[in-house]
Amino acid sequence: MNILEISNLTKHFGGLTAVNDLDLTIKKGEILALIGPNGAGKSTVFNCVAGVYAPSVGEIRFKGEVISGQKPWNLSRRGLARTFQIVKPFGPKTVLYNVMVGAFLRTNSTKVAREKAEEILTILHLEHLRDRLAGNLTIADRKRLEIAKAMATDPELLLLDEVMAGLRPTEIDEMIGIIRGVRDRGMTVFVIEHIMRAVMALSDRVVVIQFGSKIAEGTPEAVTKDENVIKAYLGGEYGVSGN
Ligand SMILES: Nc1ncnc2c1ncn2[C@@H]1O[C@H](COP(=O)(O)OP(=O)(O)OP(=O)(O)O)[C@@H](O)[C@H]1O
Ligand SMILES: [Mg+2]
Numbered sequence: 001m002n003i004l005e006i007s008n009l010t011k012h013f014g015g016l017t018a019v020n021d022l023d024l025t026i027k028k029g030e031i032l033a034l035i036g037p038n039g040a041g042k043s044t045v046f047n048c049v050a051g052v053y054a055p056s057v058g059e060i061r062f063k064g065e066v067i068s069g070q071k072p073w074n075l076s077r078r079g080l081a082r083t084f085q086i087v088k089p090f091g092p093k094t095v096l097y098n099v100m101v102g103a104f105l106r107t108n109s110t111k112v113a114r115e116k117a118e119e120i121l122t123i124l125h126l127e128h129l130r131d132r133l134a135g136n137l138t139i140a141d142r143k144r145l146e147i148a149k150a151m152a153t154d155p156e157l158l159l160l161d162e163v164m165a166g167l168r169p170t171e172i173d174e175m176i177g178i179i180r181g182v183r184d185r186g187m188t189v190f191v192i193e194h195i196m197r198a199v200m201a202l203s204d205r206v207v208v209i210q211f212g213s214k215i216a217e218g219t220p221e222a223v224t225k226d227e228n229v230i231k232a233y234l235g236g237e238y239g240v241s242g243n
Contacts, residue, residue: 002061003028003157003188004049009058011044011212018044020212022058026157031179031189033203033220035196037233041212042192043085046159049190050082051075062157076105081155083146085162085192091135095126095145098134102152117152123185124148124178140171144178151182158182160191164198176201196224196234208233 004026011019019041026032034042047053049060054069061067062080081102089098099117100110107113121127124144129137134145143163150158160179164172176198183189193199199206199220206223208216210232216223223229 001028002026003063004190005059005061006045006049007059007061009045009048009060010056011041011048011053012056018212019048019055019209022209022212022214024207024214026188026190028156028188029183029186030204031183031191031202033191033193033199033206034209035193035199035206035223035233036209036215040209042209043161044212045209046082046161046190046192050080050159076153076155079154079156080159081150081153081157082159083143083150083161083163085165087142087146089134089137089142089145089149091133093134094130095132095134095137095148096121096130098145099148099152102149105153117148120148120151123151123181125174139166140168140175143167143175147178147182151187155187157188157190160189160193162192162194164193164195172198200224 002025006022006024009019009022034045036042048055051070051072059066059068062078067075096117099120100113103113103116121130124147126144126148129141137145147163164175167175172195179189179202203220206220207214208223208229215232216226216229224234
C-alpha cells in the first residue's frame with residue numbers, strides 16, 4: 001500500500017518554480033530518500049506534504065485521502081510528522097518537556113505524556129539528557145531531539161529534513177541505527193539527505209530531483225550509477241562517497 005502519493009506537484013514562488021510536476025510515492029514501511037543539489041526543491045516538497053505550503057498544482061494523498069492544502073496541525077493528528085532543516089527546540093525548556101509537547105497531541109494526561117516522552121528519549125539515546133535545557137545541547141543532540149519531538153506525536157509517516165547535517169562520522173552511524181530502529185517499529189520514513197553514505201545505508205529507494213523535477217529514481221545502487229545523477233549532483237561538490 002502507498003502511504004503517500006504525490007501527483008503532478010508543482011510549487012511556484014512568484015516567478016520561481018521550486019517544484020515542477022513531481023510524481024512520487026512511498027510504500028508503507030519504506031525508507032525513501034529525496035536527494036539533489038542545493039535549491040533543488042527538496043524542502044519545498046516536504047513543506048507541501050506537511051501543509052506549510054499549499055501546492056500551486058497537483059495533489060498529495062496520505063493514507064489514500066487527499067491532504068493537499070490542509071494545515072500542519074491537522075496532518076499531525078492524522079499521523080504525519082516532520083523535522084525542520086533549521087532545528088528549533090524550545091530552548092529554555094528541558095529536553096523532556098520538549099518531547100512531552102509532542103506527546104500531548106494524543107493525550108491530556110501529564111503522566112501518559114511523560115511516559116511516552118521517556119520511552120522515546122530512550123530510543124533516541126537522549127535519556128541521560130532529559131533534564132538539560134534544550135538550548136544547551138550539542139548539534140547532534142538537537143538533531144536527535146527534533147526526531148524525538150516528531151516521534152512523540154505517534155506518526156505513521158516521519159519526514160526528516162537533513163538530520164545528519166553537521167554530525168561527525170560516528171554520530172552519523174548512530175543516527176543511521178536510530179532511523180532504522182524507527183522504521184522497524186513500523187513507521188514509514190521519508191528523508192532528505194546530502195550525506196551519501198547515509199543515503200546508501202538507509203534507503204530502500206531514492207528519488208533524485210534537480211530544478212524541482214525528478215531526474216532519477218531507484219535503488220541507492222542504481223541511482224548512484226546513473227549518468228544524469230552523477231552529472232547533476234554526485235560528480236560535483238559532494239563526491240560519490242559523501243563523507
Ligand atoms: N518561501 C519561499 N519563498 C521564495 N522562494 C523560496 C521559498 N522557499 C524556497 N524557495 C526557493 O525555492 C527553491 C527550492 O528551495 P528548497 O529549500 O526547497 O531547496 P532544497 O532542495 O531544500 O535545498 P537545500 O539542499 O539547500 O536545503 C530555492 O530556489 C529557494 O530559494
Ligand atoms: Mg532543504
